[in-house]
Amino acid sequence: MNKGDALLKFIVLADLHIVAEGSLSHGLDTTDRLNKAIDFVNTNHADADFVIVAGDLADRGDLPAYQRFEKAITRLELPVHLTLGNHDDRTNFLSHFGPDLAAETGNVDHVIDLKGQRIIVLDSSDRSVGGSGLLETSQLAWLQARLDEARDVPVIIVLHHNITRLHTQNDFIILKDNAEFAGIVGSHPDIRQVISGHVHMTTAGTYKGIPFCTLAGCHYSIDPTLESRSGPRPSPVARREGPGELAVVLSDGEATVVHMEKFIDRHLVIAQELFP
Ligand SMILES: [Fe+2]
Numbered sequence: 017m018n019k020g021d022a023l024l025k026f027i028v029l030a031d032l033h034i035v036a037e038g039s040l041s042h043g044l045d046t047t048d049r050l051n052k053a054i055d056f057v058n059t060n061h062a063d064a065d066f067v068i069v070a071g072d073l074a075d076r077g078d079l080p081a082y083q084r085f086e087k088a089i090t091r092l093e094l095p096v097h098l099t100l101g102n103h104d105d106r107t108n109f110l111s112h113f114g115p116d117l118a119a120e121t122g123n124v125d126h127v128i129d130l131k132g133q134r135i136i137v138l139d140s141s142d143r144s145v146g147g148s149g150l151l152e153t154s155q156l157a158w159l160q161a162r163l164d165e166a167r168d169v170p171v172i173i174v175l176h177h178n179i180t181r182l183h184t185q186n187d188f189i190i191l192k193d194n195a196e197f198a199g200i201v202g203s204h205p206d207i208r209q210v211i212s213g214h215v216h217m218t219t220a221g222t223y224k225g226i227p228f229c230t231l232a233g234c235h236y237s238i239d240p241t242l243e244s245r246s247g248p249r250p251s252p253v254a255r256r257e258g259p260g261e262l263a264v265v266l267s268d269g270e271a272t273v274v275h276m277e278k279f280i281d282r283h284l285v286i287a288q289e290l291f292p
Pocket of ligand 1: 072101102103176213214215
């Protein structure tokens, strides 16, 4: 694979939390919100190379939700790559979409090589760790191999769970083997971004030198109470019905930029005549 100068463009959606027909998720019509995201992408980003849906496709991992999700996502006019989050059920997902969506790891992992760049999509769902995420030993070995064979090109990683604490209420459900993940990822000379959903918040930072960001996604968004150094975890978490947010990734041989775009906005647009 040769490092290219062509501009790679892809979209990340996350946290759809689709429920069965006739149901709402915490009062929200999550399928309607997904449809708004799809319309936004089809209208504004038809030139993107593909879309990644980074987990929590279904709110309770049930088959009717996956059926409803599949029906909705077919309206997207771009290739789609899926992976799972803590709300998903891998057995139900693979029984509906077929075993071919699993990599040799048995998880819904993918490698996409395009325009001289490699995108690695990791399935961090693991029902044994509750809402947290976990990459199995086989997945970590697979990740190392995929990075080793792409040492000469930029790599972007997408997975559901955030890879470090964000100093918010939800720090107890992050990627549990984040130190092992960072040890492997840190061996690659050109990691551009690790992009996650899960937290329903927009953040950016670094973890052990690895740049990461999180997108607020399609479901409710969280107004975090940043942790105090001594006090107990504050609760309850304040949740807003918007905005709905997706990530637009633009990446070439030199730089990778992530734009967080709102496809549902809780603010009014300021009239054009106020900007003479
Ligand atoms: Fe999640």
